[in-house]
Amino acid sequence: MFGDEAAAYGRYVMGFEIDAAARDAYERAARTLGYDASDAMTRFVQRHPWTLPALDAALALTRPDTLLRKKLLLMAAVLETRPEYSAAFLPRDRSWLAATGVAVSILRAGLLAVFGLILARFVR
Amino acid sequence: MNDFDCIVVGSGAAGTMAAQTLVEAGARVLMLDVGRSDTRFAGTIPQKTFVEIRRSEEDQYRYFLGESFDCAGYATIGTGAQLTPPRRFIVDCVDELLARRTGAFSPLESLALGGLAAGWGLMCAVYSPEELERASLPAAAMRGAYQTIGDRIGISGSDADDAAPYTVRQLGGIQPPLPIDPTAAYLEGRYRRRRARVNARGYVLGRPAMALLTQPKADRSPSALRDMDFYCDDGAAWRPAWTIAQLQRHANFAYAGNVFVTHFAEGEDVVTVAALDVRDRSRVQYAARRVVLAAGVLGSARIVLRSLQSALRLPLLCNDYTYVPCVVAPRLGRSMPERTHSLTQLVLFNERAAGDVAVGTIFSYRSLLLFRLLREMPLGVRDARSLMQYLLSGFIVAGFDHPQERSDGKHLWIEPDAASPTADRLAIDYALTQAERQDHHQRETEFAGILASIGAWPIRRVHPPLGSSIHYAGTLPFAGDERPLTLAPNGRLHGTRSVFVADASGFTFLPAKPVTLSLMANAHRVAGHALH
Numbered sequence: 001m002f003g004d005e006a007a008a009y010g011r012y013v014m015g016f017e018i019d020a021a022a023r024d025a026y027e028r029a030a031r032t033l034g035y036d037a038s039d040a041m042t043r044f045v046q047r048h049p050w051t052l053p054a055l056d057a058a059l060a061l062t063r064p065d066t067l068l069r070k071k072l073l074l075m076a077a078v079l080e081t082r083p084e085y086s087a088a089f090l091p092r093d094r095s096w097l098a099a100t101g102v103a104v105s106i107l108r109a110g111l112l113a114v115f116g117l118i119l120a121r122f123v124r
Numbered sequence: 125m126n127d128f129d130c131i132v133v134g135s136g137a138a139g140t141m142a143a144q145t146l147v148e149a150g151a152r153v154l155m156l157d158v159g160r161s162d163t164r165f166a167g168t169i170p171q172k173t174f175v176e177i178r179r180s181e182e183d184q185y186r187y188f189l190g191e192s193f194d195c196a197g198y199a200t201i202g203t204g205a206q207l208t209p210p211r212r213f214i215v216d217c218v219d220e221l222l223a224r225r226t227g228a229f230s231p232l233e234s235l236a237l238g239g240l241a242a243g244w245g246l247m248c249a250v251y252s253p254e255e256l257e258r259a260s261l262p263a264a265a266m267r268g269a270y271q272t273i274g275d276r277i278g279i280s281g282s283d284a285d286d287a288a289p290y291t292v293r294q295l296g297g298i299q300p301p302l303p304i305d306p307t308a309a310y311l312e313g314r315y316r317r318r319r320a321r322v323n324a325r326g327y328v329l330g331r332p333a334m335a336l337l338t339q340p341k342a343d344r345s346p347s348a349l350r351d352m353d354f355y356c357d358d359g360a361a362w363r364p365a366w367t368i369a370q371l372q373r374h375a376n377f378a379y380a381g382n383v384f385v386t387h388f389a390e391g392e393d394v395v396t397v398a399a400l401d402v403r404d405r406s407r408v409q410y411a412a413r414r415v416v417l418a419a420g421v422l423g424s425a426r427i428v429l430r431s432l433q434s435a436l437r438l439p440l441l442c443n444d445y446t447y448v449p450c451v452v453a454p455r456l457g458r459s460m461p462e463r464t465h466s467l468t469q470l471v472l473f474n475e476r477a478a479g480d481v482a483v484g485t486i487f488s489y490r491s492l493l494l495f496r497l498l499r500e501m502p503l504g505v506r507d508a509r510s511l512m513q514y515l516l517s518g519f520i521v522a523g524f525d526h527p528q529e530r531s532d533g534k535h536l537w538i539e540p541d542a543a544s545p546t547a548d549r550l551a552i553d554y555a556l557t558q559a560e561r562q563d564h565h566q567r568e569t570e571f572a573g574i575l576a577s578i579g580a581w582p583i584r585r586v587h588p589p590l591g592s593s594i595h596y597a598g599t600l601p602f603a604g605d606e607r608p609l610t611l612a613p614n615g616r617l618h619g620t621r622s623v624f625v626a627d628a629s630g631f632t633f634l635p636a637k638p639v640t641l642s643l644m645a646n647a648h649r650v651a652g653h654a655l656h
Contacts (some may be wrong), residue, residue: 056506057507065395083179102514
C-alpha cells in the first residue's frame with residue numbers, strides 16, 4: 001500500500017516511474033516524519049491516481065499544509081537528493097521558447113486547480 | 125582552583141577574540157564552554173562542488189536532508205530554519221539547558237563550540253564614527269581593534285567600490301573580493317548604469333566584506349568556491365574553532381568543554397564561577413582573578429541576573445529583518461557556473477542620516493534545495509518544479525536589516541521555572557512600536573523600489589518572527605555612572621571589581637550592519653582592559 005503511494009507520487013512529480021531505491025527512501029522519510037498516516041484526501045488519490053495533479057494544484061492554492069501536499073513535497077525532497085533525478089531540480093540553459101512553454105504550463109496549472117477545486121468537493 | 129588569571133565564559137566570536145588577546149598578553153586563561161560540535165558530518169562531505177555532489181553522491185541526502193530525513197519536513201518560516209543538517213549542532217542542548225518564554229520573539233541561541241559564529245554568514249562591516257558613538261563604543265580604541273581583528277581572521281572585500289566606506293572603511297590588509305555569480309554581476313552592471321539615480325535616493329551598492337579568504341593566510345587556504353558554504357567549511361571561512369585550536373598550542377590556555385556556566389560570585393580577590401557539567405548535571409566550580417563573560421547577549425544576561433539575584437528587566441536590542449524574494453528576468457533559463465559561493469553576493473546600504481544606515485544583502489538561492497521553494501508556490505508540485513527549474517538562475521533573495529535603538533516594549537528578565545536545570549527561565553517581551561513599524565514599512569518599500577530599479581523584481585515581502593536577524597545587543601548598556609546592571613565604558617560590570625562583559629551586551633544602539641566584527645573588536649578592547 002505504502003509502496004503504491006510512493007510509486008504514484010514519484011510518477012506524478014517526475015512524469016515517469018521512479019526506481020525502488022527512491023521509493024524505499026521516501027517510505028523511510030515518511031515514517032521518520034510521521035507522514036505515514038492517511039486521510040480522506042490521500043486515500044482518494046490512492047483510489048483515483050489520475051486526480052492527483054488537479055487536487056495538488058487546488059490544495060496548493062487553498063490548503064497548502066494538508067497531508068497530501070506534505071507527502072508530495074517530501075517526495076520532491078527525496079528525489080531532489082538522488083543523483084538519478086537531481087537534473088530535474090537544477091537550473092539549466094533554456095531557449096526563449098521555454099518561456100512560452102512555462103507560460104502554457106502555468107495556464108494549464110490554473111485550469112487544473114479549478115478542476116481540482118470542483119473535485120475536492122467529492123472527496124470523502 | 126586559583127591557577128588562572130582569567131576565565132572566559134563562551135567560545136563564540138567574542139569569547140575567542142577576548143581569549144586570544146589575553147593569551148597573547150601572557151595571562152593564564154581558562155575558557156569554559158558547553159562546546160557542542162559536529163560529530164556526525166565532519167569529514168564525510170566530499171570535497172566536490174554542490175552540483176557535482178548533486179549529480180554523483182548517493183549519500184547526499186544525509187547532509188542535505190538529515191540522516192533520517194528529519195530536515196525534509198514541512199516547516200514554517202522561523203528563526204534557525206536556515207540551519208542545514210551539518211549545522212544543526214549549533215542548537216544542540218539549547219532546549220534542554222536554556223529554558224525560555226519569549227512570546228512572539230523568536231531568538232536563536234547556541235551552546236556550540238564557536239557559538240552562533242559557527243554558522244555565521246561571514247559578512248563584516250566596520251561601524252562609522254556616528255554608529256560607534258550611538259552604540260557608546262570609543263571610536264579611537266575601536267579603530268585599532270577592528271584592524272587587529274581583521275588581521276587575525278582575514279577579510280576579503282573591495283576597498284574601492286561604492287560600498288567600501290560602509291564595509292571595510294580604512295581597514296588595511298584586505299584580500300581581493302570573492303567573485304560574484306552572473307546574476308549578481310548583471311545587477312551590479314545595472315547599478316553602474318543607474319548609479320546617479322540610485323545614489324540620489326540614498327543607496328549605494330557594492331561587494332560585501334567577508335571573513336572568507338581569497339588568498340592563503342597562515343595555514344588556511346583560499347575558498348575553493350564549491351558553493352557548499354551552508355553545509356561545511358573548507359578552512360577559508362574563519363570560525364572560532366580555528367582560533368581555539370591555535371590557542372590550544374599555548375601553555376597558558378586551557379579549554380574546558382561540557383561546562384554550562386550558571387552564575388558567578390565575587391570574593392576578596394577571586395571570582396568563583398559555578399557551572400553544571402552537562403554530562404551528569406553535577407555542580408562544578410572554577411575560580412580566577414578575573415572573569416570575562418562572552419556567553420552571547422542573552423546568555424550573559426542570564427548569568428548576570430542570576431548572579432546578582434535580580435528580578436529587574438533589562439533592555440534588549442535586535443535588528444528587525446525582512447526578506448524579499450526577487451526575479452531577475454534576463455537571467456531566467458540560464459545555467460549557473462559550478463564554481464561559486466552561497467554567501468552574500470552584493471550589499472546595499474541606505475544612509476538616511478549619519479549613523480542611520482539600513483543594510484540590504486543579496487543572495488543567490490541555488491545551493492539550498494528547491495523543495496523548500498516549491499512549498500511556497502501556489503502551484504502543484506510538478507508544475508512548480510518545472511517552473512522553478514526555469515526561474516532558479518534568475519531568482520535571488522534580498523534581506524533587509526533595520527538599525528535599532530532603545531525604545532519601549534523591549535525587555536528581558538528571568539523568572540522561576542522549577543522544571544529548568546537552573547530553576548529559572550528567560551522571559552522576553554519584545555514588540556516594535558507603531559512608529560518603528562511605519563518607519564520600517566516605508567524603508568522596505570523604498571528598498572523594494574531600488575531592487576526593481578537595478579533589475580531585481582520583488583515577488584513578495586516576508587516578515588520572519590522578531591529575533592530572526594540573530595543580532596542581539598544592549599542588555600547591559602554602557603553607562604558612565606555606577607548604575608546596577610550596566611557596564612563601565614571598559615566593559616566592567618558595575619557593582620563588581622573583576623567581572624567584564626565582552627559581547628554586544630553593552631551596545632546602546634544596534635546598527636543594521638552585521639554585528640559580529642564589531643563585537644569581536646569590542647571583545648578585544650574589553651579583554652585589554654581586563655588585563656589591567
